[in-house]
Amino acid sequence: MKTLRIQKSITGTTLGINMQNVQHRYDQSSTAAVLSIPHWQVKQGDRVFLHGDSGSGKTTLLNLLSGILTPTEGTIELLEQPFSTLSARRRDAFRARHIGVVFQQFNLVPYLSVLKNIQLANYFAAKRDKHIEETANTLLAKLNLPANVLHKPANTLSVGQQQRVVIARALINQPELLLVDEPTSALDASARDAFMDILLNMCENAGASLVFVSHDMSLQRFFSTSIDMHSLCQGKVNASC
Numbered sequence: 689m690k691t692l693r694i695q696k697s698i699t700g701t702t703l704g705i706n707m708q709n710v711q712h713r714y715d716q717s718s719t720a721a722v723l724s725i726p727h728w729q730v731k732q733g734d735r736v737f738l739h740g741d742s743g744s745g746k747t748t749l750l751n752l753l754s755g756i757l758t759p760t761e762g763t764i765e766l767l768e769q770p771f772s773t774l775s776a777r778r779r780d781a782f783r784a785r786h787i788g789v790v791f792q793q794f795n796l797v798p799y800l801s802v803l804k805n806i807q808l809a810n811y812f813a814a815k816r817d818k819h820i821e822e823t824a825n826t827l828l829a830k831l832n833l834p835a836n837v838l839h840k841p842a843n844t845l846s847v848g849q850q851q852r853v854v855i856a857r858a859l860i861n862q863p864e865l866l867l868v869d870e871p872t873s874a875l876d877a878s879a880r881d882a883f884m885d886i887l888l889n890m891c892e893n894a895g896a897s898l899v900f901v902s903h904d905m906s907l908q909r910f911f912s913t914s915i916d917m918h919s920l921c922q923g924k925v926n927a928s929c
């Protein structure tokens with residue numbers, strides 16, 4: 689049972705993401721920010737395709753949204769709760785409970801089984817699923833992974849299979865916000881399209897917001913909203929609600 693009570697805004701719409709005057713500098717003494725976003729709001733449940741040139745700040749933005757980085761200036765609210773201003777400990781707890789991340793580095797524990805890797809995510813969320821094996825199996829089946837991989841060490845799976853395990857791990861806690869970075873790079877075209885359908889269906893059923901970063905512009909057609917980093921940093925992307 690989730691403890692967070694998501695408030696409705698005055699328009700009756702819940703905001704999944706609300707960034708105001710956000711800037712990020714890796715080097716505090718530098719005058720130029722690597723990322724500067726005047727204003728960006730994403731309605732809860734929206735699915736956003738984010739693209740941009742190499743070095744335009746996509747990874748930096750995902751790291752800010754997942755709380756791995758905090759902005760040098762400005763504020764980030766998630767699910768209408770303060771996020772960037774939380775202490776590191778409370779931000780970690782918020783991430784474990786409400787955010788699923790699928791980043792390019794899989795961060796699977798290589799010698800642990802697929803099930804143990806998924807259980808770890810559930811453990812850190814502090815909302816244990818008593819039927820974790822059954823839930824994990826259902827998720828893996830939806831992602832077209834055979835049930836017999838569940839007890840195999842993660843490092844014995846193919847790269848494409850590991851990508852699917854990372855998705856299952858990200859979804860196991862039914863996050864309200866899913867942050868995804870280039871998840872289909874190891875899949876061929878037909879597996880990629882099947883995977884996109886599954887991912888988007890899962891997000892829709894859960895009412896989750898999705899921020900999906902990719903260089904592969906052919907994936908844009910799966911999304912109702914597509915944003916390039918240049919427009920975002922120019923403040924040309926308005927509130928979606």
Ligand SMILES: Nc1ncnc2c1ncn2[C@@H]1O[C@H](COP(=O)(O)OP(=O)(O)OP(=O)(O)O)[C@@H](O)[C@H]1O
Pocket residue numbers: 714715722740741742743744745746747748749
């Ligand atoms: N840890 C870091 N320390 C200093 N500068 C960094 C760091 N990470 C990224 N940068 C710089 O910040 C800018 C944005 O980088 P970022 O990785 O966010 O871009 P990106 O759009 O994800 O690029 P790509 O598509 O190549 O992955 C770049 O100029 C990069 O050199």
